[in-house]
Amino acid sequence: MPARASTRQAAVKANKAFSQGAGAKRRGSSSSQIPPKKGKKDVKPNEGNNYQKPSVTEEGQEIKPSEDPTKAQATVNEQPTEAPSKKVGEPAQEDGVKEVEQREEPEKGANGTATAEEEKREQPATTESQTGIRVSPEREAALPSSILEKGIIYFFFRPRVNVEDPHSLSDVARSFFVLRPTPKGARLEDGPIADDSVNCRLLMLPKKRYPASGRERDMGFVEKARVPLKTIRESLMTKETYETKTRGERTTPEARPYAEGVYALVKEGRNSHLAYILTIPRHLGDVQSDFGIQGRGSFIMQSKNPEYPGPASAQLPKGPEYPEKVQEKFKGYRWIPTEPEFLDYQNAQFLMIGEAHGHLGKAGEAHIDDKGTKEDPAQELDRLEEENEERVNSLSGDHSIFQDLGADAEKYESLPAEWE
Numbered sequence: 001m002p003a004r005a006s007t008r009q010a011a012v013k014a015n016k017a018f019s020q021g022a023g024a025k026r027r028g029s030s031s032s033q034i035p036p037k038k039g040k041k042d043v044k045p046n047e048g049n050n051y052q053k054p055s056v057t058e059e060g061q062e063i064k065p066s067e068d069p070t071k072a073q074a075t076v077n078e079q080p081t082e083a084p085s086k087k088v089g090e091p092a093q094e095d096g097v098k099e100v101e102q103r104e105e106p107e108k109g110a111n112g113t114a115t116a117e118e119e120k121r122e123q124p125a126t127t128e129s130q131t132g133i134r135v136s137p138e139r140e141a142a143l144p145s146s147i148l149e150k151g152i153i154y155f156f157f158r159p160r161v162n163v164e165d166p167h168s169l170s171d172v173a174r175s176f177f178v179l180r181p182t183p184k185g186a187r188l189e190d191g192p193i194a195d196d197s198v199n200c201r202l203l204m205l206p207k208k209r210y211p212a213s214g215r216e217r218d219m220g221f222v223e224k225a226r227v228p229l230k231t232i233r234e235s236l237m238t239k240e241t242y243e244t245k246t247r248g249e250r251t252t253p254e255a256r257p258y259a260e261g262v263y264a265l266v267k268e269g270r271n272s273h274l275a276y277i278l279t280i281p282r283h284l285g286d287v288q289s290d291f292g293i294q295g296r297g298s299f300i301m302q303s304k305n306p307e308y309p310g311p312a313s314a315q316l317p318k319g320p321e322y323p324e325k326v327q328e329k330f331k332g333y334r335w336i337p338t339e340p341e342f343l344d345y346q347n348a349q350f351l352m353i354g355e356a357h358g359h360l361g362k363a364g365e366a367h368i369d370d371k372g373t374k375e376d377p378a379q380e381l382d383r384l385e386e387e388n389e390e391r392v393n394s395l396s397g398d399h400s401i402f403q404d405l406g407a408d409a410e411k412y413e414s415l416p417a418e419w420e
Contacts, residue, residue: 131194132391133186140185144377146266146367149340150384151181152193153263153276154405155293156236157208158255165420169290175205176223176255178232179263179343188387190394192403195229201343202232203350206314210292211299211354219304219314222348233406258287258416260401262384265301265340266363266377272337273355273363274301275377277385281398285417292354298363300353303342305330310349320345 156176159166166172179201180193202224211218224232236255244250261278275298278284284295304310306319307330322345330336335351342348355361364378392400402409 132189132191133182133193134189135183135185136187137185139187140183142374143184144367144370144374144380146268146370147184147264147377147380148267148272149179149181149265150184150186150380151179151263152388152404153180153261154178154257154401155259155288155291156255156257157291158236159253161250161252164251164253167419169208172208175208175210175291176236177203177205178229179203180229181340188384188391190391192395192400195406198228199226199344200229200232201225202227202235203343205352208291211352212292212357213354214300215354217351217353219310219349219351221316221350222320222343222346225344225346225348229406237405237407256416257401257405258291259293260404262381262388264363264377264381265338266298267337267339268362268365268367270337271362272301272339273298273361274338274352275360275363275381277360277381279385279388279392280401281415281417283417286419287416290419292357294357296358296360298356298361300355301338302335302351302353303338304349304351305332305334305336306349308334314349316347316349318347320348322348 154177156178157166158173158176159171160173163171180197181199182188201222203220204223205218205220207218224235239254240252242250242252258281259278260280261276263274263276266273266275275296277296278288278293281288284293288294306322307327309315322342326341326345329339329342338350343350356363360378360381364376364381366374366376370376392398395403396409398415399409399412401415402412
């Protein structure tokens, strides 16, 4: 019996010691675990409405915050709003990495979602796109359906080679005009218009003077399309000097702006119209008159099908590279009413026909579907011009055209209205 009792006691002591050792080991293992990060709430795909998948590349690699955001944008359409949960076995991050991650991640509320203030700050700016321009959804909704595009227009001329002081139209080599589209719902406000858009166009008119009547028509072409205003400014407002074998040194003078205003490309019936109202200069002179530009006016505008050869005197070495969906709009016709996208390709050719001078003509009339429901195009253009006039007056009057073009305003004395 004693031996039996001794064996039982030894077994009890062994079990007790074993249980104490195992408990100590479990406690040590539990204390060494890394606690989850604050605010890193795991959200499953079917839980909540704020879940978004992490951004990945086509190869399935996860895009980390330290990678180039432009590369990430090229491979994915969504950006993660919440960091992915920590993987098992992943080493703890350093303090510096934690700080960067906390700065990049928006502050979360109690339920793990972004606060209302943060969501408001992250939303894209829909009411203001550029300095000097504010976008209004109400303005866009009220826009006449016949207005395909609206914006700011600039008129330029370039003097002939080696002519520094042009005295008449005979000293001019050619004319240019620049279309600077704005959003359809845009209204103009005080301040120079920011040079942050890449949809400007430079159009060239070889015959210098704009057509004054329906019997006059001139062909032109798009010299630059879908470029920032800086590119156009550097192309136009730069003097070039070169050497020739027979005449020695020759200088191509810089082009000079002589008017600024607002414009609208209007589609009415079987025609498209380029209508404009000038804001600068406040007092028109011989320069504007000789070029056929008045305080307001319009031209019929048609685009040429590049599949047909043009006149021998107006052929280009290379035509526009229209994509198939644009080329199909010609439907085999040689000329069709101009649409904005036809002017978005270099070497696109167009025809301008004189229509109205001193008024907007048919371009200002309401579309048949808009009568009684929306304003006339003339009313929208008048409002846009009034806004531009107030904006110009808040800057430096006629001289503000150089600020709008991003040129060194101090370099230019005044806007030409009279020939020197």
